[in-house]
Amino acid sequence: MSLDNEPIYTGGCQCGAVRFRVEGALGDASICHCRMCQKAFGNFYAPLVSVRDAQFRWTRGEPKRFRSSNHVLRGFCGECGTPLTFEAPENSIAGIALAIGAFDHPEEIAPQIQWGIEARLPYVDGLHELPGHDTMEDVPAAGYLATLVSYQHPDHDTDQWPPKDASR
């Protein structure tokens, strides 16, 4: 069977211990404002995309899981803590969803719908109106930023991680 025409998505956690690959069309992309998702992501809301109808597999490592309710498991990297999944395996409608920010190219996956809006934090709708600056405009931090070396996994698959030599 040829998958030549199928879209392919890759991603993983920030440390690179867990990587995934999705072949085929992604399902619904959403943000969920519910309190459980806020806690699971340590964030204002959870950006998630369903991989229910695609071929999904872990290509390096596998997440640890916390059972956040009787119906749902939350997957995260046991090494670095990056939130990775929402898993409701017994629910054929929900299935598995992946954290959009963990994809190598999250810009390709625009949310289409919001859930849990009863728990939406009161300032979320105004975030885009806050004053904005480029990272390097932070003058006191600029020197520190100029010498910054990232130890995060890059936004593409790697044969080996962490690398043997210093070049990442």
Ligand SMILES: [Zn+2]
């Ligand atoms: Zn990790």
Ligand SMILES: [Zn+2]
């Ligand atoms: Zn939620």
